[in-house]
Amino acid sequence: MSTPQNSIVLLNRLLALKESAPFLLVLDTLAQSAYSLVQEFVHKSQTKEVVFLSFETVNRPIYATQFVQCDSLSSQAIIERVHALLPPSAPSAASTKSLVIIDSLNYIASEELSGFISGLMTPTIVLVGVFHSNVPRLESPITNYPQPAEFLTYIASAIFEVQPLVTDSSIDGETLEYAVENLRLPIKAGLNGAVFKLVLVSRRKSGRSLTYKFVVNTATHEVEILQEQDEVAANDDEALLKDLTTFNLTTNKKQQLAKDQVELPFLEAQNFGPGGAIVYEFEKDDDYDEEDPYEDPF
Amino acid sequence: MSASQRQDLAIYSNGCIIPPLNPAFKSLNLVTYQQGTHHTWLTQALLENALLDTCSLNSDSSQTARSLNNSRNLEDAKAHVVVVSFMNDLAHWSKNLKKCNNLDVTPSSPNFTFLDCFTNLFSKFITAPTSAQSIEAQVQELFADVTQKIVTAVRAKPAHQRLIVVVENLEFLIAATCLRANQLLCQVSALQNIASHLYVVTQLAPEAIDVSTVASSAHNPVYKATDFLVKMIYRAHLVLQVQPLATGRADDVTGVLRIVRGGLSEEMRLVTGLNVVEKEYLYLVNKDGNAKLFFR
Amino acid sequence: MSFRKRSDVIGAPGQPIPTGGIQRGIRGLPQPISAQSPRGEPMTRGVPVSRVPPFQRSQMFTPTPEVVHPGVRPSTVTSQPTVSTGTNDLDKILLHQGLPLGTSLLLEESGTTDFASVLLRVYAAQGIMHNRLDATKAAPPNTHVIVVGQQSDWGKQLPGLYKGSRKDIKKAKVLEHESKLSVSNLTDAPAPGTGSAAAARDLKIAWRYGLNDKKSSGSSENTTYPDYNNQFDITSRLIPTPSSNEISYIPVTGTLFLGVAEQIEGVIRQNLSRVPTKIIRVVVPNLLSPTLYPPHFSSSMEILPFVHQLRALLRKYPGNLSVVSSLALDLYPKHSSTTVLLENLHDAVIHLLPFNQEIAALIERTYKNDPTKIQHGLVNIYKLPVLSERGVMDIRLNEFAFKNGKKKFEIEAWGIPVEDEGEPEGEHGHQTTKNIDF
Known part of the structure; x- marks a missing residue:
């Protein structure tokens, strides 16, 4: 079990491109854009070579050493451009790899996606690709062929799902989903901000994947573990009980565990099985009258 | 509604409506409207602000405007404004702009260019709306023509002057032809590249969009329209939404104006320091098309 | 006998007393302007031009007749x-x-x-x-x-x-008939009084009928645009x-x-x-x-x-x-x-x-x-x-x-109609009586 500290270390290593993870997928929504997280990649990795493949960005980022307008190029042409800019045969002695950012993978046809990703990959680059989740999907012309979102999450070494950190407590998940469906994003709720939630799915070499949740602040470049809702609630209760009297009313974790393990009496009776609530077991001291036609059968 | 105070239109953290010029930053702004709440009053306010730095929506400037009887001189306009319309002609815009501080726009006005992509759209430019082979080429040619005209019009523009481009209803091309969203978005990027600030005005019909759809055909009109709108919101720095009240028609309120951060609003904040201040106004438009803003 | 235009100002200085025939200037039809009565000129000069909306202006400006579409x-x-x-x-x-x-x-x-x-x-x-x-x-x-x-x-x-309600159509038919009779009556020549009285009556009916006709053809308030709609x-x-x-x-x-x-x-x-x-x-x-x-x-x-x-x-x-x-x-x-x-x-x-x-x-x-x-x-x-x-x-x-x-x-x-309760007639009444009587 990795400790919370380990997970933060892992995230920072991924952001710094230090983990051996060739393809990193960022999933964003209309409520929270991937833009800020991509900035964080650039900031943490301090990499010297950044190739920006633009399908929807018009303003060339300052950090981009190369900026390629891809919207009118074919997938093959893009791959050739990238290889020309970052020759794959360069010595991999450099400690940090080159970063290739794709601002949106939604513009590539689903049948071409696999060829595109594998064509771009070389040992010296780390590919960070953004995929917008709310773009309407199209059935593949080939039956059964997987949707781009499914395919990308399958091949990615790590998946960064950004979600909004909603500052308005009246907006719950359902309200937000409904608002996004109608393209009416809530305002003054912290959407599309520099501080957001991140759900990281990291794939180990064995194939096993682990999920971690963070709150990322790209303004201060700080990362912390996301405190889940019920944990927060429990903490509140404890705080209340502590200062009530001079008696110790709190329960620490060991005591809580012991409490949970106590077998409560009549628990079996509370579980209503099929048939009646009463369970009768015939034992050696009971006697059964076989000649009485009205005796209870069991 | 009790005596609600009239409000001024302010979009950015520095109180301005249209951002100043920044050579390293070209903004994309999406303006959406619905049936019943048309955008004209807002778009004309944006145009007025771009040209004259005033805003007739605001309480103080409307008084000074009415004291001027003669039409405003556009020689010293604060920006060069280009309006490209797929739904209206110049007569429509010059009539409506007259209400804004007496703006007088004609084909020969300095600092104002109107590109009519409406009158001859299907008689001259797009003669084969159903043909997938020809449509991309025809649209390409149409926009190349538009770009050429813009470049020519601003040839003499001083470097410090902003170029504001407003495109009205280009989403109609997707609906009326076999053009796909990606192909049209190419053209949006190209326009954004030559302008300082690009405003794309498009209709948003909630019944005709479906974000969670899995379309069986790439030509499905709901899929195409949603595809375009969603991708636009992702790449916009600012989204202005004009929509009816949830409760329907009211005599003292026409609708709601929402100022929303777009998907790339963080980019704007990091590069220019300007932040979109999200808010919701109520507005009232009278029969002459003059509008007033209030808070809830 | 002198004829004036309805819109003419009587007693205005410089306006000669007319001797000419009827002049119609309102609909923009050309007038016969005689040399002796230069009525046309003062008329047009007297009309204030600046504040009149173009539509009505064209109606009054006779020298350049703008064709005014009746619809x-x-x-x-x-x-x-x-x-x-x-x-x-x-x-x-x-x-x-x-x-x-x-x-x-x-x-x-x-x-x-x-x-x-x-x-x-x-x-x-x-x-x-x-x-x-x-x-x-x-x-x-x-x-x-x-x-x-x-x-x-x-x-x-x-x-x-629409030719009017049934009553009006019948009246029109009667009028037609009567007018035929009154002509033959005249030739038979009894008291001329009756003939003229009948004529006067016919005129009255016709006038009333004519007014009805105008009313029923809509545009009751539109005397300025009488042919706008029917x-x-x-x-x-x-x-x-x-x-x-x-x-x-x-x-x-x-x-x-x-x-x-x-x-x-x-x-x-x-x-x-x-x-x-x-x-x-x-x-x-x-x-x-x-x-x-x-x-x-x-x-x-x-x-x-x-x-x-x-x-x-x-x-x-x-x-x-x-x-x-x-x-x-x-x-x-x-x-x-x-x-x-x-x-x-x-x-x-x-x-x-x-x-x-x-x-x-x-x-x-x-x-x-x-x-x-x-x-x-x-x-x-x-x-x-x-x-x-x-x-x-x-x-x-x-x-x-x-x-x-x-x-x-x-x-x-539109308002949702409210059904009147307690209507004693019809099947409802019968039904209730039936129930009570068993």
Whole structure:
């Protein structure tokens, strides 16, 4: 079990491109854009070579050493451009790899996606690709062929799902989903901000994947573990009980565990099985009258 | 509604409506409207602000405007404004702009260019709306023509002057032809590249969009329209939404104006320091098309 | 005996006492100006020019006669030239007292009824009536009607003018008879008094009848625009049927819908080249109906460019053109993207929603003693010309209802009818007595 500290270390290593993870997928929504997280990649990795493949960005980022307008190029042409800019045969002695950012993978046809990703990959680059989740999907012309979102999450070494950190407590998940469906994003709720939630799915070499949740602040470049809702609630209760009297009313974790393990009496009776609530077991001291036609059968 | 105070239109953290010029930053702004709440009053306010730095929506400037009887001189306009319309002609815009501080726009006005992509759209430019082979080429040619005209019009523009481009209803091309969203978005990027600030005005019909759809055909009109709108919101720095009240028609309120951060609003904040201040106004438009803003 | 113009100022300095004949300057017809009575000049000089709106100005300015179209009036909201749809109540809810020139109206209808057809036929008939106002046919025709997707039988079914209620028609017939008798009476020559008395009586009746006629032909308040609109009787037919120089039929065939738009423009140009002030009414009944239009025209890539072209034509000829179309919502649902865009392209959208069985039954029960009050459906407004595109929110649902009467199509305020309780007659009464008696 990795400790919370380990997970933060892992995230920072991924952001710094230090983990051996060739393809990193960022999933964003209309409520929270991937833009800020991509900035964080650039900031943490301090990499010297950044190739920006633009399908929807018009303003060339300052950090981009190369900026390629891809919207009118074919997938093959893009791959050739990238290889020309970052020759794959360069010595991999450099400690940090080159970063290739794709601002949106939604513009590539689903049948071409696999060829595109594998064509771009070389040992010296780390590919960070953004995929917008709310773009309407199209059935593949080939039956059964997987949707781009499914395919990308399958091949990615790590998946960064950004979600909004909603500052308005009246907006719950359902309200937000409904608002996004109608393209009416809530305002003054912290959407599309520099501080957001991140759900990281990291794939180990064995194939096993682990999920971690963070709150990322790209303004201060700080990362912390996301405190889940019920944990927060429990903490509140404890705080209340502590200062009530001079008696110790709190329960620490060991005591809580012991409490949970106590077998409560009549628990079996509370579980209503099929048939009646009463369970009768015939034992050696009971006697059964076989000649009485009205005796209870069991 | 009790005596609600009239409000001024302010979009950015520095109180301005249209951002100043920044050579390293070209903004994309999406303006959406619905049936019943048309955008004209807002778009004309944006145009007025771009040209004259005033805003007739605001309480103080409307008084000074009415004291001027003669039409405003556009020689010293604060920006060069280009309006490209797929739904209206110049007569429509010059009539409506007259209400804004007496703006007088004609084909020969300095600092104002109107590109009519409406009158001859299907008689001259797009003669084969159903043909997938020809449509991309025809649209390409149409926009190349538009770009050429813009470049020519601003040839003499001083470097410090902003170029504001407003495109009205280009989403109609997707609906009326076999053009796909990606192909049209190419053209949006190209326009954004030559302008300082690009405003794309498009209709948003909630019944005709479906974000969670899995379309069986790439030509499905709901899929195409949603595809375009969603991708636009992702790449916009600012989204202005004009929509009816949830409760329907009211005599003292026409609708709601929402100022929303777009998907790339963080980019704007990091590069220019300007932040979109999200808010919701109520507005009232009278029969002459003059509008007033209030808070809830 | 001296004759003066009604609008003349009596006793104004410098105005000589007239000796000439009757001069009519109000309608812009040329006056016989004699050398001795230079009446024409002071008249025109005396008229203050600057504040008169162009319309009325042209009526008074006789030297340069602007042809004033009898079917056009300024809008009550925006003052732009407006034509009548032929249905007075529809004109009213459009707020402009008609449909402004250079704009289009889309009539949507739910269900399998076709009330919209009535409105479209009346719209066309109104145009034809304007053409026929000038009985002498001295002036060139002032209106042309273009019908898209139909053939000449459609024109044969246009409604005729409403001739007044049954009473008025009977009176007219009696009058006709009596006038014949009085002539023969005169020749028999009894007391001349009776003849003249009869004549005076006839004159009275005729005068009253004439007034009634004017009242029943709508436009009661419009004495300034007496020929703006008429009342039509949908059970009668317009006779004679419109000729080919009054109406054109454009077929909807061919591979491209745009080709139809080109043809329409051709007819418009042809008509306007001869008479530049002509009003052209374009009628598009049952747009995209499968019985009239080829199937591929329903594709959004065909219908939308076509309607876009119509919009462009309207803006190209803003002083001459007017378009009214109808659409069956059962075939093209209101929230489909094509309908949404058709609504966007038209300047005005009105939705006729006939009542369903339950409400229709309720209404019939409530008004069973007064069938003239029975309404047939709702009229929902979604878009109004010019105003909606300025930003005004005009959507009004469940506020109006329509009645399709033989005399006219009425639109009035809608309220859910309340059934009167305790009506002692009818089956209800019998039923209760039955129950009580067991």
